[in-house]
Amino acid sequence: MKPRETDHTLIGPFSQVVTMAGLPENGPIPDEALQVLENAGVMVLNGAITQVGDYNTLLQVAQDGGYKLQKIEQPMVLLPGLIDAHTHICFAGSRANDYAMRVAGKSYLEIARSGGGILDSVRKTREATAVELVDLLRKRCDRHLREGVTTCEVKSGYGLTVEDELKMLEAISLVNKHHALDLVPTCLAAHMRPPEFTDSQVYLQCILTELLPQVKELELANRVDIFIEDTAFNEEEALEYLLAAKELGFDITVHADQFSTDGSKVAAEVGAVSADHLEASGDEEITLLKEAGVIATVLPGASLGLGMHYAPARRMLDGGLCLAIATDWNPGSAPMGDLLLQAAILGAAEKLTTAETLAAITTRAARALNLSDRGRLAKGMVADMIAFPINNYKEILYFQGKLKPAIVWKHGEQV
Numbered sequence: 180m181k182p183r184e185t186d187h188t189l190i191g192p193f194s195q196v197v198t199m200a201g202l203p204e205n206g207p208i209p210d211e212a213l214q215v216l217e218n219a220g221v222m223v224l225n226g227a228i229t230q231v232g233d234y235n236t237l238l239q240v241a242q243d244g245g246y247k248l249q250k251i252e253q254p255m256v257l258l259p260g261l262i263d264a265h266t267h268i269c270f271a272g273s274r275a276n277d278y279a280m281r282v283a284g285k286s287y288l289e290i291a292r293s294g295g296g297i298l299d300s301v302r303k304t305r306e307a308t309a310v311e312l313v314d315l316l317r318k319r320c321d322r323h324l325r326e327g328v329t330t331c332e333v334k335s336g337y338g339l340t341v342e343d344e345l346k347m348l349e350a351i352s353l354v355n356k357h358h359a360l361d362l363v364p365t366c367l368a369a370h371m372r373p374p375e376f377t378d379s380q381v382y383l384q385c386i387l388t389e390l391l392p393q394v395k396e397l398e399l400a401n402r403v404d405i406f407i408e409d410t411a412f413n414e415e416e417a418l419e420y421l422l423a424a425k426e427l428g429f430d431i432t433v434h435a436d437q438f439s440t441d442g443s444k445v446a447a448e449v450g451a452v453s454a455d456h457l458e459a460s461g462d463e464e465i466t467l468l469k470e471a472g473v474i475a476t477v478l479p480g481a482s483l484g485l486g487m488h489y490a491p492a493r494r495m496l497d498g499g500l501c502l503a504i505a506t507d508w509n510p511g512s513a514p515m516g517d518l519l520l521q522a523a524i525l526g527a528a529e530k531l532t533t534a535e536t537l538a539a540i541t542t543r544a545a546r547a548l549n550l551s552d553r554g555r556l557a558k559g560m561v562a563d564m565i566a567f568p569i570n571n572y573k574e575i576l577y578f579q580g581k582l583k584p585a586i587v588w589k590h591g592e593q594v
Contacts, residue, residue, distance in 0.1 A: 187246040188591065191220025192234035193257040194570035198556040199542045205469075205501045208534040215572060221257065222246070223562045226590030231556050249593070254570035255585065258537065259556050260329025260563030262544035263518050265432075265455045265476050267367075267509035268319040269312060269347050270337050272303030274510045282486070287410070297337075297371055300510050304337035304347065312350040319508070319516070320360045324594060327584040328518055329563035331360055332505070332548055334404060336367030340375070341390045344368045348399040359589045361563075363548050365432065366394050369405035369412060369420060379412055383420045391427055402452075406434040407442035414441040421449045430549060436460045437481070447471035453503065453547045457490040458482060465491075465498040474547045476503040477539075479525040480513035492529040503547040504539040520580025533576055562591035 196219040202208055220234035222241070230237060241248060277295040290296055304312070316333070323331055333351050338344040348364055355362040368386045376382040394400050403424040407417045411434075421431050435442025435454040443464040446454035454468055455476040468475055477490035495502050504525060508516030515521070518540055526536035545554030553561045565584035567575055575582060587594050 187222060187224045187229070187241070187244060188249055189220050189222050189237050189241040189246055190249040191237070191251055192218050193220065193251060193566065194254045195219070195572050196221065196231060196257045196556060197537070197572045198231060199259050199538060200555045200557040202534070202538055202542060204546065206499045207496045208532060208538055210532050210534045213534045221556060221562070221564065223591035226562055228556060228558055228560050228562050230558060251566070253568060255566040256569050256572045256575070257556065257564055257566050259541045259554050260565050260587070260589070261327045261518055261540050262330045262548065262554055263323065263328050263505050264332050264453070264503050264544045264547040265478060265505035265507055266332055266516070267334050267336060267507070268331070268516070269316045269333050269335065269351050270300050270304050270510050271307035271311060271315060272300060272510060274299055277511055278514070297511060298374065300337045301339055301373065305343050309346050309350055312347065313353055316350055316354045317358060320354060320358050323516070324360045324587060325583070326517065326519065327565040327587060329360060329565070329587065329589055330363065330548070330550065330553060332363040332365055334365045334367040336370035339368065339370065339373035344390055345393060345399070348394060352399055359594045363402070364400040365402040365404050366391065366400045367404040371406060371411045379416055383412070383416060387420065387423050391424060391429070395427060401430055402432060403429040404432045404434060407445055408438055414445055417445050418448060421445065425449060436464060440464050443467055446473050452549055455505070456481065458488060460491060462494070462498070465495055465500060469499045474503055474543070475500045476505050476547050477525065478505055478507035478513065479521040480515050481507045483521070484512045484514060489525055489528055492525060492531060496531070496535060501543050501546060502535065502539050503544040504536070505544065517580055523576045523579040526576060533573060536576055562588060564588040
C-alpha cells in the first residue's frame with residue numbers, strides 16, 4: 180500500500196507513545212531504556228512521521244499551519260505497527276489431521292508416512308489456483324492487520340516446482356500490491372526435496388539455474404531461505420546453495436537449529452541476515468551467530484504447535500544477540516499465527532523484559548528483514564502505528580495477547 184499525497188495531519192493525544200527509538204541494537208534491554216512520552220501526538224505527512232512529541236506543543240504548530248487533526252477521544256497507548264518476520268501464510272488446505280495425530284503421540288515420521296507433513300501442504304498448494312491462493316493469503320493478511328501486524332514476511336516453499344513456486348511468489352506479489360499490509364517475500368523453494376527428485380543436490384541446482392534467475396528478473400523476491408535438518412537439507416548442501424544464491428544477489432535467511440545445530444554454523448558462514456527457529460541452539464551456536472552479526476529470530480508458535488521447548492531467548496539476549504520474535508504461521512507446526520500472544524507467552528517463559536519483547540516484534544524484527552524505515556516512531560519513519568485502548572503500555576503484555584489494537588494506521592492512514 181503506497182501512501183497517498185496528503186496534508187500534514189496531527190494524530191493524538193495519546194496517553195502514552197512508546198516510540199521504541201534509541202534502543203540498543205543487540206543484547207539485553209532494560210525497561211528503563213524505553214522512551215515513553217506522556218500526553219503525546221504524532222505528526223504525519225505523505226505516509227511518514229515528521230514529528231513525535233508533546234501533544235499541546237504539536238497542536239499549536241498544527242493550528243498555526245492549518246494542518247488536519249485526527250483527535251483521539253479516549254485513553255490510548257500508541258506503538259509502532261508490529262512486524263512478523265517469519266511466516267508461511269501463502270498455502271492451501273489444512274493439516275488439522277496432523278495436529279490431532281501429533282497431540283495423540285504420533286511422531287513426525289509416522290505422520291509423514293500416513294500422508295501428512297509438509298508434502299501434504301505441497302499437494303494442496305499445487306492443486307490450488309493462483310486466484311485461490313490470492314484469496315486465502317488476503318484473508319490471512321486481513322486478520323494480521325486487524326491484530327496490529329503492519330509488515331509481514333511471507334515464504335514460498337509449498338510448491339517445490341519452478342511453476343508452483345512462481346505461482347506462490349506471484350500470488351504474494353499481487354496481494355502485496357493491493358493490500359494495506361506490507362509483505363516481504365522470501366523464496367523457500369529449498370523447503371525440502373520434492374518427491375519428483377531423488378537427489379537433493381540436483382534439486383538445489385535446478386532452483387539455482389531455473390527458478391532463482393526468474394525470481395530475480397521478475398522482482399518476486401530478494402530473499403532466499405533453506406531448511407537445514409535431517410528431513411530437509413544437510414549442512415554441506417545448504418552452504419553450497421546459499422553461497423550461490425548470494426552470488427545471484429539474494430539476501431540470505433536460514434531455517435536453523437530447530438532439532439539439530441548445523442544450521443547456525445551455515446548461517447554464520449554465509450553471513451545470513453537472520454537464523455530462524457534456534458530451539459536447539461546452545462552457547463556455542465549463540466557465540467557463532469553473535470560473531471557473524473546474524474539476527475536470531477525465534478518462533479514460539481512452532482514450539483506451541485509441536486509441544487516442545489522454546490528457543491533459549493534469554494540466553495541469546497544475554498549472549499549479545501539481536502532477538503526478533505515471529506509467528507512461523509503455517510498450516511502444520513504453527514497454525515495459530517497470533518504474534519502478540521506468542522510474544523507475550525515467550526516473554527513470560529523466558530523472563531524477557533517488556534522492552535525486549537516489544538523490541539522483538541517491532542524495531543528488532545525490522546532489522547531481521549533489513550528494513551530501516553519502520554519499527555520505531557520517529558522522524559522519517561513510515562507512519563505504521565497501532566493504538567491500544569489503555570493508558571499504561573505495560574498492560575499490553577499483561578493481557579498476554581488478549582488485548583488487541585483498537586486502531587491501526589498504515590502509512591498514516593487509519594485502516
